[in-house]
Amino acid sequence: MTPVTRQEVLGLYRKIFKIAKKWQSASGQIEETIKEKEYIKNEAKTLFRKNKNVTDPELIKQYIEECEARIEIGLHYNIPYPRPIHLPPMGLAHKQGRTLRHQEKLRKISKPIYLKSHDEVS
Numbered sequence: 001m002t003p004v005t006r007q008e009v010l011g012l013y014r015k016i017f018k019i020a021k022k023w024q025s026a027s028g029q030i031e032e033t034i035k036e037k038e039y040i041k042n043e044a045k046t047l048f049r050k051n052k053n054v055t056d057p058e059l060i061k062q063y064i065e066e067c068e069a070r071i072e073i074g075l076h077y078n079i080p081y082p083r084p085i086h087l088p089p090m091g092l093a094h095k096q097g098r099t100l101r102h103q104e105k106l107r108k109i110s111k112p113i114y115l116k117s118h119d120e121v122s
Contacts, residue, residue, distance in 0.1 A: 005060055009048075012067050016044040019071065026078045040080045047117055066117060 001009075020040040025032040051063055074080050 001055065001060065002057075005057070005064075008064060009060075012064065012071075013044065013048055016040065016067075016071065019075070020044075023080070024078075036080045040074075043080075050117075063117070 020037050023033065023037050023040060025036050047063075047067075054060055054063065070082065073083060077083065
């Protein structure tokens with residue numbers, strides 16, 4: 001990891017914890033705010049620790065983009081949890097029909113960047 005990339009990753013990590021410190025839930029309830037703050041911190045710790053040994057520059061760049069996207073979406077919608085995608089179970093099927101493996105491949109390709117790590121951790 002280059003020093004510039006390292007600083008960028010550490011900056012994102014600090015930014016997430018600053019956001020968690022100032023976080024207010026949409027409902028305004030104290031219990032919910034505390035729960036969401038803990039979720040933000042735990043999710044960040046889990047994902048950053050899981051990816052700390054990644055050395056591939058392209059993969060690091062992808063993880064940085066995912067992190068930035070999740071931060072922006074969380075701040076915009078005021079929810080810390082990843083926004084789900086809504087695809088019908090066979091919504092990507094071709095008219096003649098395709099195998100289930102092809103369906104799974106299309107579903108994986110169509111998954112937004114901010115959800116790439118979510119299924120691996122959850």
